[in-house]
Amino acid sequence: RSFLQFVGRGTIITIFGGTAAFYYVSQKDRHPGPQLPLDPAKKTLVILGSGWGATSLLKSLDSADYNVVVISPKNFFLFTPLLPSVAVGTLSPRSIIQPTRYITRHKKRTVSVIEAEAKEVDPINQTVTFTDNSEIQGGISSTTIRYDYLVCAVGAEVQTFNIPGVKEHACFMKELADAERMQRVFMDCLESASFPGQSAEEVDRLLHMVVVGGGPTGIELSGELHDFLEDDVKSWYPELAGKVRLTLVEALPSVLPMFSKQLIDYTESTFKESKIEILTKTMVKEIKDKSVVLQMPDKSIKEVPCGMVVWAAGNKPRKITQDLVAKLPEAQKERRGVAVDELLQLKGTNGSIFAIGDCTATSYAPTAQVASQQGAYLGRMFAQLARKEDLRHQLNVLEEAIKIVDQRPATPTNDTNTNTSDTKAEELKELVSAKERIERLLNKTKITPFHYSHQGSLAYIGSEKAIADLPFMNGNFASGGMATYLFWRSAYLSTLFSLRNRTLVATDWLKVKLFGRDVSRD
Ligand code: FAD
Ligand code: NAI
Known part of the structure; x- marks a missing residue:
């Protein structure tokens, strides 16, 4: 009995303690304290973007060293890995975004x-021009500011390859609004297929969903769509469920080229079990209002009727990135993005512009992992830069003082015990030794190049299965299945930037487990 009392008390203390700690942390997050004001003596650091790279930089940056300005058309950070879950209603859109001010106010x-879109960067005059593109605008909606340092973290945009009809008829999977739109279109297809008197042919068309691109975005989205069909559509649209078809179209010979062969095979066999058709070596040539035009492996052209097309065929540089490349023709030769050196400085500039993430052309894959490591690196690098500048300032002051003391005449004093030339020599000696100490510190404050540490690749493939390629003892550990799915969930839950997002996402997962996904179309 006393053992049970002991366990009971322990449980109550743990629950109360945990709740109190949770409450304390959430309240501390909600009520940030006062901040230092902007300081005209500090350099201005302008950050373009509020995505993975910019947010990670903001997190690690010591803002006391600079006057920091963040410019982005979105006033929030979007946790992209969970975007496909929003598209099928597993997660609520608000659960995977974090207002940028929640970070900067701390x-x-x-x-x-x-909240504005950067339109032009002038690397010579060190200015950036930006415009407020939102629906409601004040008296001024465009302006130019000067920067001492600029970090370009504007990401990339959807690559359509100018294929006819993509922009007009396909859904994308890049921004929050894309996921919300896809959910609406999908539900619309189901409701239109349920309309009385719809022909069998039209029902078939409306219920054919095509995902273009066998990269991780296309694969994860197909997996999520399959879960939605199995877990919810079957229950609420029983007359339609068996008729919905999912097709994934990929131009290359296999899906997920960045994963090991074993995991590609595992994904393909899981998709087969889930009745998701994969068409490899097949290229989308055109998207029409009610169909998609495919070039088949034998080069024949086939027009396939469909209700919804999701375009997940990769990225290209944004206009502002392309313009920046064009402004530095000598040093910038890449078309994939801006070229940077090992310190992430833009090639062809005087060290005042840095670039990170998907807007850069590097040997790294355009992933959140790379962008966030680059952002964190720049945060540390800017701290080193501020320290170096502080030391240089101290060095200048000491050099000035040495000059003044050195030029001072050794005038006699009334004090018979003091030799004035000795005093001057001692003063000089002290100043020179202080100068040498600062020089040593300055030499020690080395800015080391960026080093990327690959933590592995993870992707959800539906049916509560995920795949992971993880670096292990100079090799690679490949795993796929249910356990990897639990690892995928916990990895992303812990990567979410805040307690608030973690709580919202975990609650959404629980809600879906208990009540299923919502099938209403807003
Ligand atoms: P972004 O995160 O795209 O941020 C760019 C920012 O710049 C945005 O805030 C944007 O609003 C802003 N911006 C745009 N134009 C301008 C302008 N003119 N001026 C100022 N600001 C501007 N990677 C992984 O490693 N793991 C994953 O699981 C994963 N899953 C993904 C799932 C999906 C559906 C998608 C689409 C991508 C996924 N990625 C994943 C890739 C990852 O999201 C990107 O590599 C990452 O977002 C790149 O970070 P970034 O900071 O360069 O760009
Ligand atoms: P992607 O570039 O990786 O894949 C796009 C695919 O579309 C390519 O395989 C390409 O061959 C195919 N394609 C292009 N045009 C086509 C056409 N006309 N017809 C048929 N197929 C066509 O793009 P994705 O998946 O959006 O990924 C972008 C980046 O984000 C990648 O670096 C990826 O690693 C990263 N990412 C990582 C995730 C993860 O780690 N879980 C999840 C999502 C994205």
């Missing part, structure tokens, strides 16, 4: 957050 010095 920094030591005030950070200006400006």
Whole structure:
């Protein structure tokens, strides 16, 4: 009995303690304290973007060292790995975004957050021009500011290869609004197929969903769509469920080229079991209002009727990135994005512009993992840069003082015990030794190049299965299945930037487990 009492008390203390700690952390997050004001003596650091690279930089940056300005058309950070879950209603859109101000308000010095799109960067005059593109605008909607340092973290945009009809008829899977739109279109297809008197042919068309691109985005989205069909559509649209078809179209000979062969085979066999058809070596040539035009492996052309097409065929540089490349023709030769050196400085500039993430052309894959490591690196690098500048300033002051003391005449004093030339020599000796100490510190404050540490690749493939290629003892550990799915969930839950997002996502998962996904179309 006493053992049970002991366990009971322990449980109650744990629950109360945990709740109190949770409450304390959430309240501390909600009510940030006062911040240092902007300081005209500090350099201005402008960050373009509020995605993976920019947010990771903001997190690690010591804002006391700079006057920081963040410019982005979105005033939030979007946790892209869970975007396909929003598209099928597993997660609520708000659960995977984090307002940028939730981060900047916790920094030591005030950070200006400006919701605007950067339109032009002038690397010579060190200025950036930006415009407020939102629906409601004040008297001024475009302006130019000067920067000392600029970090370009604007990401990339959807690559359509100018294929006819993509922009007009396909859904994308890049931004939050894309996922919300796809959910609406999908539900619309189901409701239209349920309309009385719909012909069998039309029902077939409306219920054919095509995903273009066998990269991780296309695969994860197909997996999520399959779960939605199995777990919810079957229950609420029993007359339609067996008729919905999913087709994944990939131009290359296999899907997921970045994963090991074993995991590609595993994904393909899981998709086969899930009745998701994969068409490899098949290229989308055109998207029409009610069909998709495919070039088949034998080069024949086939027009396939469908209700919805999701375009997940990769990325290309944004206009602002292309313009920046064009402004530095000598040093910038890449078309994939801006070229940077090992310190992530833009090639062809004087060290005032840095670039990170998907807008760069590097040997790394355009992933969140790379962008966030680059952002964190720049945060540390800017701290080193500030320290170096501080030391250089101290060095200048000491050099000036040495000059002044050196030029001072050794005038006699009334004090018979003091030799004035000795005093001057001693003063000089002290100053020179201080100068040498600062020089040593300056030499020691080396800015080391960026080093990427690959933590592995993870992807959800539906049916509560995920795949993972993880680096292991100089080799690779490949795993796929249910256990990997639990690992995938916990990895992403812990990667979410805040307690608030973790709580919202975990609650959404629980809600879906208990009540299923919502099938209403807003
Ligand atoms: P982004 O995160 O795209 O951020 C760019 C920012 O710049 C945005 O805030 C945007 O609003 C802003 N911006 C755009 N134009 C301008 C402008 N003109 N001026 C100022 N700001 C501008 N990677 C992984 O490693 N693991 C995953 O599981 C994973 N899953 C993904 C799932 C999906 C559906 C998608 C689409 C991508 C996924 N990625 C994943 C890739 C990952 O999201 C990107 O590599 C990552 O977002 C790149 O970070 P970034 O900071 O360069 O760009
Ligand atoms: P992607 O570039 O990786 O894949 C796009 C695919 O579309 C390519 O395989 C390409 O061959 C195919 N394609 C292009 N045009 C086509 C056409 N006309 N017809 C048929 N197929 C066509 O793009 P994705 O998947 O959006 O990924 C972008 C980046 O984000 C990648 O670096 C990826 O690693 C990363 N990412 C990582 C995830 C993860 O780690 N779980 C999840 C999602 C994205």
